Amino acid sequence: MAIDVRPMLEQDLATAEQIFRVAFGTAHGVADPVRYMLDRNYIRSRWAADPGGALVAELDGEVAGSALAAKWGSVGVLGPLTVDPRFWNSGVAGRLLESILDLPTMREARLPALSTAAGNVRTVRLYQRFDFWPGYLIPILGKMLDAADGASLPAESPAAIHYSALSVAEKVTARKACAALTDAVYTGLDLSGEIQSVERQALGETLLLRSGESVDAFAICHCGAGSEAGEGACYIKFGAARTPEGFELLLKEVEALAQSRGLGRVIAGVNAGRRTAYGCLLARGFTAAIHSVSMSRFARQSYDGTDALVLDDWR
Ligand SMILES: CC(C)(COP(=O)(O)OP(=O)(O)OC[C@H]1O[C@@H](n2cnc3c(N)ncnc32)[C@H](O)[C@@H]1OP(=O)(O)O)[C@@H](O)C(=O)NCCC(=O)NCCS
Secondary structure: OOEEEEEOOHHHHHHHHHHHHHHHHHHOOOOOHHHOOOOEOOHHHHHHHOHHHEEEEEEOOEEEEEEEEEEEEOEEEEEEEEEOHHHOOOOHHHHHHHHHOOOHHHHOOOEEEEEEEOOOHHHHHHHHOOOEEEEEEEEEEEEEOOOOOOOOOOOOOOOOEEHHHOOHHHHHHHHHHHHHHHHHHOOOEOOHHHHHHHHHOOOEEEEEEEEOOEEEEEEEEEEOOOEOOOOOEEEEEEEEEOOHHHHHHHHHHHHHHHHHOOOOEEEEEOOOOOHHHHHHHHHOOOEEEEEEEEEEEOOOOOOOOOOOOEEOOOO
16 A cells, blocks of 8 residues: 655645544544544644644545644654554554654754653554653643632732733743743743744633743643633643742642633643652642653653753643
């Protein structure tokens, strides 16, 4: 069978989304894979954020799978990678991986990174063949909110600023300040693309805690159905803070954002090597729902140290 890999086009989106659902639904053994994660948006929004980072594979002319990559400055985040179960074990994922790793987003990344289900021996082995090596567990944690959450913000603290409320010029300054914060965590790490994509596609909100023009903490949040959060949830796609106090305040602000939008649950993933951040989530009542595992290519140094006050899960 001939496998061809090519850029994902707008007309591929419906098929690629369907394959995403059926592939994960089948892998997770759900009763109706076609309807799996219908409230989530992983393919369309990532394609819209950067169409150049999305590929499909065709098997004898039929779309059989897709792979996406996101550029976070010096970090290239690969995923999701999904293949139609009818074509599993035909080498489609292998071909997609070869091609996506050759795109500038992944090839030029200082840190090519991904995560996969920690218990999935087969995908870990697949990625290992492409020189991705397992690092830490990434617990994906959730917290059901009650009336007290978000209501405990200290009066003297500056309220989080909503990125969407800033002027065009202020947004440029804010993105630069966020990049300065993340650059201090890992050289070149820059979430500007995600911040802009969330706003452009109305996926949620980016919260900023500022001191003057500098950003002390920020969280890129997806909110509700049609985003990566899903129905009733607020998902912290990426969060970072300079200090533990700022980190704690950021979590409170995210909970308040969720409450203000009528969302009853906050979801966040954190590399378990970041003990302070992980511990802070646990102390606030978050509990792990699933465990992913971080994988970085060529076993490159990552930003997993105890003191990295960062939330992300590379999904
Ligand atoms: C994981 C996934 C992408 C793999 O897709 P795939 O197209 O079946 O993968 P490939 O065929 O390229 O390779 C996978 C296996 O098939 C084997 N294989 C490759 N070509 C083959 C061929 N022509 N004949 C027989 N086996 C073959 C590979 O050696 C590999 O075997 P191993 O894992 O036992 O060592 C797919 O199962 C999937 O979509 N799963 C659900 C979503 C998911 O978990 N995605 C990854 C995390 S984001």
